[in-house]
Amino acid sequence: MRALTALVLILVAAPPAFAEMPALPPGLGGQPELPSGLGGQPELPPGLGGQPELPPGLGGAPELPAGLDGADTSGQAAIEAEEPSALFTGFFDLRYGARTQDNALMPRDILGEGRLHLEAGFGTTIQTRLAFDVVGDAVLSGQSLDLNAGTGVLDLRQANVSFSPVASVDVKLGRQILTWGTGDLLFINDLFPKDYESFLVGRDIEYLKAPSDALKLSFFSDIVNLDLVYTPQFDPDRYIDGERLSFFSPIAGSQIGGAAIPVALPDDSFSDDELALRLYRTVAGFELAAYFYDGFWKSPVGYDTALSENTFPQLQVIGASLRGPVGPGLLNVELGYYDSNEDPTGSDPNIPNSQTRWLIGYEMEVARETTLGLQYYQEIRDDQAAYLAALPTGMTARPETRDVLTARLTRSFLDQRLIANLFVADSPSDKDGYVRASLSYSVSDALRLNVGINHFYGDTEQTFYGQFQDDSNAYVGLRFGF
Numbered sequence: 001m002r003a004l005t006a007l008v009l010i011l012v013a014a015p016p017a018f019a020e021m022p023a024l025p026p027g028l029g030g031q032p033e034l035p036s037g038l039g040g041q042p043e044l045p046p047g048l049g050g051q052p053e054l055p056p057g058l059g060g061a062p063e064l065p066a067g068l069d070g071a072d073t074s075g076q077a078a079i080e081a082e083e084p085s086a087l088f089t090g091f092f093d094l095r096y097g098a099r100t101q102d103n104a105l106m107p108r109d110i111l112g113e114g115r116l117h118l119e120a121g122f123g124t125t126i127q128t129r130l131a132f133d134v135v136g137d138a139v140l141s142g143q144s145l146d147l148n149a150g151t152g153v154l155d156l157r158q159a160n161v162s163f164s165p166v167a168s169v170d171v172k173l174g175r176q177i178l179t180w181g182t183g184d185l186l187f188i189n190d191l192f193p194k195d196y197e198s199f200l201v202g203r204d205i206e207y208l209k210a211p212s213d214a215l216k217l218s219f220f221s222d223i224v225n226l227d228l229v230y231t232p233q234f235d236p237d238r239y240i241d242g243e244r245l246s247f248f249s250p251i252a253g254s255q256i257g258g259a260a261i262p263v264a265l266p267d268d269s270f271s272d273d274e275l276a277l278r279l280y281r282t283v284a285g286f287e288l289a290a291y292f293y294d295g296f297w298k299s300p301v302g303y304d305t306a307l308s309e310n311t312f313p314q315l316q317v318i319g320a321s322l323r324g325p326v327g328p329g330l331l332n333v334e335l336g337y338y339d340s341n342e343d344p345t346g347s348d349p350n351i352p353n354s355q356t357r358w359l360i361g362y363e364m365e366v367a368r369e370t371t372l373g374l375q376y377y378q379e380i381r382d383d384q385a386a387y388l389a390a391l392p393t394g395m396t397a398r399p400e401t402r403d404v405l406t407a408r409l410t411r412s413f414l415d416q417r418l419i420a421n422l423f424v425a426d427s428p429s430d431k432d433g434y435v436r437a438s439l440s441y442s443v444s445d446a447l448r449l450n451v452g453i454n455h456f457y458g459d460t461e462q463t464f465y466g467q468f469q470d471d472s473n474a475y476v477g478l479r480f481g482f
Contacts, residue, residue, distance in 0.1 A: 090118040090482055097202040097475030100455070105246045105257035110473045111201045112138035119158070129176075131158035140243060150195060150210065150238050157211055170218040175211045178229060180278050180289070182321045182332035184408055185423060186377050188357045189291035189319040189336050191276060191298060192229075195238035200245060200454055200468070202475025210238045214274075224281045231274040231295070234266045236312060239299040248467035250395050251303065255461060255470070263300045264309045272296070286324030291336065293317040302342075303350040313342045313351045329364025346383025347390045354382040369412040377404045396462050403429050417442045425465070432458025432465035450477040 097111035119131035133155040137143065145152030160174030181190035193210035214231040240247055246257025266272035274295030281288060293316065300310035319336030335358035343351035356379065363373035381387065384400040391397055406425045412418070419440045426433035438452030453474045458466020 086120070086122045088118075088120045090116070091479050092116050092482075093204065093477060093479045095202060095475060095477040097473050099470070100453070100472045100474055101470045103246060103257070103470035105255060106244075106471070107139070109139050110244065110471065111203070111475060115155075117157075126161060126163045128161050129158050132156045143243075148235065150198075168220045170216075170220075172216040172218075173214075175213050176216065177209050178212050178214065178216065179209060180227070180291070182323045182334045182361070183359055183377070184361060184363075184373055184375060185406065185425070186359050186361075186375060186404070188334050188359060189278075189289075189293070189317065189321065191274075191293045191295065191317060193235045193237050193298060196240055197238055197244055200240075200471065200473075202452060202454065202473060202477070204450070204477065204479070210235075224279055227276075227278040227280075229274075229276040231276075233269045234272045234274055234296055234312070236265065236296075236300070237298040245468065245471045248461050250462075253394070255467070261300075262309045264304060264307065264311050266296055266312055284324075286322055289321045291317070291319040291321070297340075297352065301352050305350060313340060315339065316341060326362070327364070329362055332359075332361045332363075334359050346381075346386040349387065349390045349392060349395070353384075353387050356380045356382075363408075369416070371408075371410045373406075373408040373410075375404075375406040377406070378402070399429055401429060403427060427463070427465065430458065430463040430465070432456070432460075432463040434465045434468075446481050448479045448481070450479070451475070 093115040095111050095113055095115075096109075098108050099106070099110050114136045116134040117131070118134075120129075122128045135153055135155055140151075143151040145154060147154070147156050156175060158175055158177065160172055160176045162170065162172040164170050178192040179190055181187060183190075187194070192212055195207055195210040198207035199205070212229070212231055212235045213233065214229050214235075217226075217228045217230075219226040219228075241260040241263075242257045243260050246255050248254070249256045249261075275293070276295075277292040279290045295315060296312040297315045298312075300312050302311035302313040303309070304311050316339040317336050318339075319334065321332065321334040323330065323332040325331075335356070338352075338355050338357065340352050340354045342348075343353060346353040357377070359375055359377040361373060361375035363371060366372045379402050381398070381400050388397055404425055404427045406423065408424075409422045411420045413420070421436075421438045421440070423436040424433065433456070435455040435457075436452070437455075438450060441449045443449060451474075453472075455472045456465045456468040458469060461467050461469070
């Protein structure tokens with residue numbers, strides 16, 4: 001309800017300020033939206049990711065530079081570029097993945113599915129978009145249909161209308177894929193839902209981004225541009241819940257898996273809502289942005305001891321970013337302050353403390369058809385002394401500071417028909433890490449073959465990456481587009 005009140009106030013003030021302004025000038029455009037697929041991710045809850053917090057990092061970027069401009073495999077770009085009033089596109093995707101380690105809690109097969117993706121666009125002045133997957137899942141065939149969780153035989157990716165009532169305002173209403181921020185597989189100010197399960201089991205990278213049911217308003221001016229996203233009913237992450245991936249539970253004190261954990265989901269429309277804002281403009285070739293979010297932790301990082309349920313505590317985030325050319329490459333800096341306002345003193349061990357998150361990254365071409373991207377990410381917990389004092393006996397304490405170093409190397413071969421991608425994340429503070437390697441070969445314009453691995457390592461199962469060691473996997477995929 002706080003978000004709805006803020007939205008009303010903004011809409012009362014904003015349109016007069018932007019209504020008479022000219023259309024967005026060249027050079028003031030924001031970060032393009034990526035396909036259903038990929039920068040701070042909130043931590044995984046006690047019982048969902050164990051002691052460690054979900055690094056706004058596994059939370060992913062496309063297999064592309066710093067979450068910026070990947071290829072739109074969903075066909076959305078083709079739809080919007082077409083002059084005709086209607087266009088139809090799609091693909092059929094077959095995937096199989098298996099664990100490379102023994103996991104006593106889970107079967108060897110981690111992924112086995114076929115997806116028929118269909119997407120259509122209609123209209124020019126008023127544009128309508130519809131995109132969905134029909135899914136056959138051999139690993140979890142008994143899952144019931146849940147459009148928010150993305151389970152069952154149907155995954156609705158997009159269902160929206162968009163139009164421009166005046167030259168300086170764009171409107172998009174309905175189910176849509178949303179993204180902003182500057183990180184590569186590191187999310188700080190991007191508080192739109194992610195699908196971490198898809199990311200970790202070998203689905204195409206576009207499926208890292210889950211859909212939102214929202215209203216997006218974009219206002220353009222010569223001074224500054226504003227994106228406003230209002231979600232009337234909270235859209236959580238498609239988080240790791242124990243059904244397909246096991247994880248460490250600090251409540252149980254061990255790995256758990258094989259069944260979904262119980263959660264209390266905030267789902268009252270216009271009461272359990274979300275508001276996200278981004279102000280941005282380009283100055284001397286650098287895109288500057290400021291962000292605000294009012295809603296909930298996107299994964300169930302809280303715990304209700306009375307009901308024995310994981311919860312989504314309230315959360316506010318304020319942040320900023322910078323991105324632009326420096327030397328031969330691109331520099332990006334992003335920071336955000338996470339105000340966990342249900343635990344202002346940091347003394348409730350069942351609700352995450354407030355914290356500061358920041359990253360710095362640099363990407364450049366190091367050889368012909370070869371790019372290298374490097375990032376350093378850190379999160380610093382507030383009120384560590386109060387957290388330690390309230391920690392239940394026997395529960396392992398999380399560190400005050402967590403850092404992650406990442407490197408991405410991308411190389412193209414055979415006139416860009418073969419693309420090799422290596423992403424490595426290592427946490428010196430937790431002594432664990434993650435390796436994601438993939439090869440993508442375009443047999444023809446319509447047929448593409450993918451192979452890859454997701455490998456985790458760590459000194460203990462109680463750290464974020466370390467808890468997934470037994471879920472390390474290899475996968476293969478075949479996609480036919482039409």
